[in-house]
Structures are given as C-alpha cells and as structure tokens.
Amino acid sequence: MTSLDGLDGKVAVITGGARGQGRSHALTLAGAGAKIVVCDIAAPIDEVQYALATSDDLEETIQLVKEAGGEIAGMQADVRSSADMRAVADLAVSQFGRIDILLANAGIHDHAESTIEIEDDAWQTMLDVNLTGAWKACKAVVPAMIEGGRGGSIVITSSVDGLGVSPSWGHYGAAKHGLQGLKDTLAFELADYNIRVNTVNPTGVNSPMAAGLSKVLPHVVRKWKHNDRTNLLDVMMLEPQDISDAVLWLVSDAAKYVTGIDLPIDAGYLTKH
Template structure:
C-alpha cells in the first residue's frame, strides 16, 4: 500500500533535515523526486541555512540509493522559482503526483508584540506564503494530468496551539491549517488530497542551529512546558517521513483535510 512506483514528487526545503529524509523515503518507495531549496542565507534568519553543497548531497544520496532525482536552487517566496521547479518536474519526468510543501524557517522572540516588522514578514513569507506559492505552481499541473494527487504541507504542533516565544512562527503555521482546509475543499473534485503533518520538535539542522544562537525558550512564560507526553525530547526526521509516506500513498487514498500530529503526545498534554 506504500508503493509509489510511477509517481513524481516535488519536495521544497529538501537540502537537509526533514526534506532530505522525505526525498530518501519516497524514492525508496519508487517515486521519482524533484527537490529544491533556497540553499542560501535569508535576511532575519539567525542560524545557518542549507547550502548548495547540502542540496547536492541530497541528490547524490538519492542516486546512490538507486533513486531518480532532479534538483535546483529555488526560493519558495518566488512564484517564478516555484514555476521553474514545476517545469523541471514535467520536463524531467512528465508529471507531478505529490507535493511536499516542506520549506520553512524558525525563530525565537521575547514576546509577539516585540517582533521586528521585517522578522514577522520574513516568517510569513517563507512559512505561509511560500507553501501557497508552491501549491499555486504545482496544482495546475496535477489538474491537467487528470490522475489526482497528494499535497502534504509541513505545519507544526504550533499550528494547532499556542506558541509562546515564537508567535510569528505560530501565526504562520496556523495559517497553513487554513490553507490546507481550503485547498482540500477546492481540490476534492480533482481527487487531489491535501493534508498537514504537525510535528513536535525534530532533531534537524534547523533545531541545532537555533540552539546555538538563541536560548531554547527566551522567556519562561508561566505554564510554558515544551516537553512531550512520551519520554522523548525530539523526534528524528525519519519519524515524520514515515507519516508522510503513508499520507501520499494509496493507503490514505480517502484521507484529506486532516492535520496529522506526530507529536509524542505533546498536544494531548497541552
């Protein structure tokens, strides 16, 4: 039920972390992969983002595992870049069946009302508008193909609850929940399914980078317990990839419009 033979998947933010794990997991299931990443610094992001070398490493890892893959640098904030990624998928593999709108950034703040204007805008531009622009570029190709499709948007537990110490991140992730619901409604007639995954903390280069430049929680807000219900501090990228693989497979062919927490009980606890 998890065979993706013949399918073509686009993955944004695929140079490292969850995006790389998704590329390797979907390729192992038989999908042909198109991966993109900005692979460059972004103003107002305080930790090191992926590099062109990281993107090339993902490509080589998929190839070494026997998968088919194409890749390019692309910024999800650019509609032209996202169209170029969709065009690459069609030119290389002839179709698009899956979109993983995975690209994202994180940040901490003392409080939401103290966030600088530019930092707020950058967060929404990448995490929310970037996902919409990826969908905007890919969905017409899926509709034209007439085979349906699956879109999985990477949200967060912070898209389903309060986000003290990173309110702009939480606002963007809450926005993704609304985007998912609306697209699932609008695209159902085309048999295009749209869901979110909502992880708790994930052991990724983003998390590592944040820990080096900022405290884990800037202010110890009352009741702000960021631990999970199950005895695990952070999940691994593969834990999220396993859930994504199910969502894009025929095993979830009637699943659309849901948020899927992979959260070790975080939301139950909170």
C-alpha cells in the same frame, strides 16, 4: 492490504529538500519508487539567525538519492518567488512528465522575547517563507496535477504550533496556523480533481534547524512559566524519519480517502498541552 511502497511511476516535488526533514522525505519517497524533484533556497536569509542549507547540502541530497538507486532532479529555488516555484514545476514536468505529489516542506524558525517585540522584517519574512511560500508552491504545482487527470497528494509541513500556543515565536505560530486554513481550503477546492491535501504537525525534530536554534531558544522558552515544551512520551525530539514515515502513508494509496486532516506526529505533545 495496501502497500506503502506503491509509488512506482509517481513524481514528487519537495521544497526545502537540501537537508533535515526534506532530505529524509526525498530518500523515503524515492525508496518507495517515486521520482523526486527537490528544491531549496540553499542560501542565507537576512532575518534568520541560524545557518540555512547550502548548495552543497542540496547536492548531497541529490547524490544520496542517486546512490540509493532513485531518480532525482534538483535546483536552487526560493519559495517566496512565484517564478522560482513555476521553474520547479516545469523541471518536474520536463524531466519526468508529470507531478503526483507535493511536499510543501520549506520553512524557517525564529524567536523573540515576546510577539509584540518581533521586528517587522522578521515577522514578514516568517510569513513569506512558511505560509506564502507553501501557497506559491501549491499554486505552481497544482495545475500540472489537474492536467494529469490522475489526482494527487499534497502534504504541507505545519507544526504542533499550528494547532496550539507558541509563546516566544508568535510569528511562527501565526504562519503555521495559517497553513491549517490553507490546507482546509485547498482540500475542499481540489476534491473534485481527487487531489488530497493534508498537513503533518510535528513536535520538535532533530534537524539542523533545531541545532541552530538550540543556542538561543532555552532562554526564551524558560521566560514563560507555563510554557512546558516537553512531550508526553519520553522522547525529547523526534527524528526526521519519524515524520517521513507519516508523510509516506499520507501520499500512498493506504490513505487514498484521507484529506483535510492535520496529523500530529508529536509524541503526545498536544495531548499534554
């Protein structure tokens, strides 16, 4: 039997790691033996209506991993900046000598009454962070993976909204659908280097993002009479650890022949819809 704990000696880069799913991923992979490099913008973005992570949140993630006995380095970085993403990759290589895993996890959410009512700046920011940001993270990290000659694993955080309909936040859905295409193309192109590329596609997750959106989303969700956002299984939202467990499997040798897939951790949401 292949162990899911066999990440000793491997180095994982995690974007959006200051809190929520990113923090959970950092703790989970560190617990499995990986060295962690975490980054986050840790600052407000004008078009985002809820509070984003802070530098204190990022420092807390770093301290939590250290307290758990893990090795970690971190920095503030914006996935919209190619220079920032190169700096993160450089930090990983200079600190730990290699990169084996990338979790392109950074993302934002938003809503509007309808897709045609989304403001231009809000649309562009959503795509810049959620789609282009994942691409820039991959672009920065993949050369180090290839140079290492050991293969690697990339997990991109998408959503059930990357595989289905997303009324009231069409820009979010468009960005997440785009991630599915990015994943497929990278999986094809990087297979010769034994670099695997997959997405996780969660339903709602109990995170600071969800808490920040909860004050405004019920109204827009109820606007559409066929828009039932509940899951098939009897759970309203998943916990970040539920997603981390799936990520751990994808980056482990237990999934060494798994590439190009979308993995719903959705409590049956997509089956129901």
